Amino acid sequence: MMLDGLYQEIILDHYKHPHGRGLRDPFNGEAHHVNPTCGDEITVRVSASDGSFSDISYDGLGCSISQASASVLHELLQGRTASDAASVHEAFVELMQGRGQVEPDEDVLGDGIAFAGVAKFPARVKCALLPWMAFKDAAARAGVDVSSEVSSEVKA
Amino acid sequence: MMLDGLYQEIILDHYKHPHGRGLRDPFNGEAHHVNPTCGDEITVRVSASDGSFSDISYDGLGCSISQASASVLHELLQGRTASDAASVHEAFVELMQGRGQVEPDEDVLGDGIAFAGVAKFPARVKCALLPWMAFKDAAARAGVDVSSEVSSEVKA
């Protein structure tokens, strides 16, 4: 099979045993995102205080890639400061938009490096990014800016 | 040149020296027709009484084919009874729709036989028929039915 590292064990693990799943209170920012082409949905809540994310909770319907990506996001950003979160966020988006040309840094991305293979499947990049985009919006609503540019090609 | 009998001398003669041209009073039916693709226009008036056309007058803007056709129409139908006019009308329409396969009858069509060549040029058939269609409508408005079926292909 030519799946080229798409379904890494790490991804399947996160998919089957998601970390931090379920919507929790309290929260001060929430966002619901939909992938219009495939119907995947996710809701992300953040509880942000003193410049760090004390909780990140989520729930959604979607494929292994989008669900595992949410689990990894939780693992990587929960409890981190806004600026830490922003640099991880940026590194993940960069990896996803790199068409397989970007070498991921395990120190920054942890289990997120398993998504390197996804970047080679244009149709799946959107799946991996879905929770990250929802998180960014939820954080913005909580008054925290975690911006990294998403090129229009990926939006399309 | 491959004009295949399109510009017969008879046609050019009628074009340069049209018979009965100009709008005249009295009349009891009038119709204005336009060819939407080329912009040719014609107005035809008929004065019908006692079942015959005592006058057919016309004015218009158009190519040699449409103008000569109006002149020939005048020559053929002026003074004729409704039923005579209907059979000439039918013969002319049939000739035009025959794609060059119909043999015209000079006894019926007179100078109209010169239009046999036009039938081979689908784009010009509409030109030749324009005055005849306007005449039919004008006659109908004067209460005289001169119907011959025009296939939708020619309308198009």
Next chain:
Amino acid sequence: MTFDVARVRADFPILSREVNGHPLVYLDSANTSQKPVQVLDAMRVHNERHNGNVSRSVHTLGTEATSAYEDARGKIAAFIGAATPDEIVFTKNSTEAINLVAHSLGQHLALKPGDEIVISEMEHHSNIVPWQLLCERTGATLRWFGTTEDGRLDLAPLDSLINERTKIVSLVHMSNVLGTINDVSGIIARAHDAGALVMLDCSQSVPHLPVDVQALGADFIAFTGHKMLGPTGIGVLWGRYALLAEMPPFLAGGSMIETVTMGGTTYAAPPARFEAGTPPIAEAVGLGAAVDYLNALGMEAVHQHEQDITAYALKALTDVPGVRLFGPSTPEGRGGTLSFAVDGVHPHDVGQILDALGVEVRVGHHCAKPTCARFGVPAMTRASFYLYTTTDEIDALVQGLDEVKKVFG
């Protein structure tokens, strides 16, 4: 004569390519069909020898292009049994055809609050959203038929749903998700009794079954070239001439006018009235060639072949543990479009693993979110067949599903 699927396949160049190292198994014809060399050649020859704009020139190229375009109209009229070629309006796809009717008929009927439009829950978005927007513009109310558990229109509320307030009924003839072929005769009769007009979305039926508009009895149908061996960029609206002749234009511009002044415009008769601007000329030629191809095989034979494949596939998929089929479970009253769920595996993942094996199925909501919602899922996996589909390809699908279960086991 038996249907010679190998000979048919030889006409489709794409079917000999490989995908991810495996022979292509194309099971996504409900999304878009492949095109035989006859269609591609007809377009090529047109573009290389006869290209000119239509209805505008007296010159030879223009005349040849116009004949080619109008010949295509004639072929399509004959294919669906239209009364005259003037009942065939070329659009860019089914979607435009439905929007055209929603705008133009909506305006002609002067819809207002209190009027009702009836659709169904199993429609493609293209037969939902135009009517939602028409209701927004006019204040009319949208109502709809539900779907039964086995994927058929729920006709129980027919008499209350279609009533004297109903002005337009627009229904899918064959569902692009469930495969259901709707028996619309009773609905059409009821609608006409109530004084309503009926449009059928035949995007999935005209490519696969013999469709005769006289026998169907609807007032308008829409279908699309790319799903019936033809090119992208062309669709068809058929409408009863008397209705088309009463309707105001929708898109406006070149070729749909009778005369134009700065102060006002009068319009040409149908079909020109509804074909503003340069139409898809080479695409019409291609669609004409597609219809020739289908006619040469015979739509009865095409349909029978697909029925056979569908029966085989229904049986094969029912035998796969953990697969849940949506829609009618026997070949009766359904076409060759099978949607299903694989226990515990998201359709996206199913599709991805099948693709790795060269098996191309569609996954997602299939532009029919309400249908998915009806069956409680956000997405489905769909395999859809056409005249070139073989039982070997169904076997490849089934083997692929085993692989899916292995990866996600």
Next chain:
Amino acid sequence: MTFDVARVRADFPILSREVNGHPLVYLDSANTSQKPVQVLDAMRVHNERHNGNVSRSVHTLGTEATSAYEDARGKIAAFIGAATPDEIVFTKNSTEAINLVAHSLGQHLALKPGDEIVISEMEHHSNIVPWQLLCERTGATLRWFGTTEDGRLDLAPLDSLINERTKIVSLVHMSNVLGTINDVSGIIARAHDAGALVMLDCSQSVPHLPVDVQALGADFIAFTGHKMLGPTGIGVLWGRYALLAEMPPFLAGGSMIETVTMGGTTYAAPPARFEAGTPPIAEAVGLGAAVDYLNALGMEAVHQHEQDITAYALKALTDVPGVRLFGPSTPEGRGGTLSFAVDGVHPHDVGQILDALGVEVRVGHHCAKPTCARFGVPAMTRASFYLYTTTDEIDALVQGLDEVKKVFG
């Protein structure tokens, strides 16, 4: 580097055919252009190898088709200097693009009685009738620039014509009848000062001149594939992203939605919002190849070649007794589209005799009746040039006109 017209011609298969026993002299490119083999090959390869529906599948064919379609969007964006590919909306032709803006922007601006829309007397019907209909729907008033005797926009009443009531100004960039290239900078400045938005009909300019939307300064432009070496069935709307993002959808259906329930729908961001249904996929690929072809030659070089031909033709036609030219009489500020009258001979007859000699010109009102009316004629004869036009072909036209005068002498 000199422009090698012989090499260019070798890429166009149709140019080697005969018409009525004479070599084809194609002087009707303003109506529709011919297509080089590179464009036809790109479409063929797409259909034979990569055909799938776009934006809907995870499978390989669907992904390849989507990339091909989006790559074409990127090429076209770069060709006209758009800020992002998301500013490019694929339509079926220019006409649809203008209708889209008339509907969607008209609704967005909530036009009402007292509001004004400004066009000109030298527009193609496709840039007249959509605005007439918008005025009918909303009660807004249509106003227009006149044309001067030498075929230019009459700018004298600029300040009164465009005022605080003006909401939309829509003008042709290059006239398809007179050949005039309108210098629109002053009009756009005035319109923007007055708070109005500006659309340009670039159907005739984008194929023939370097056009950069940033430099132009308009808010929307429309153009059409078949006039720029591309296939029929595709056109382009460019709009500023911020404006597109505010505008409601026009055609509705598959692919333009965010989510759909029976009760209501939300819409995708542009450009998807305006591309309902299956788009002209292979046609986009063909248009992308056309843009590649034009880029390889360079639009400056294409334009220069046409300027040279136009200068030659203006001189040659001015020398023919009894020929009256419409539009600017020197190559400055005009393109390679020459309309004229032959004394005492109707354009239909001129065109017919030229066709008998293989010379293909357009005759009629050119979908611009008000322009013809302005010059007091119901129809004109038009010769229009492109990158493959030669001075020999102009000579053939002139000889043909001698023959016309002989027949009707």
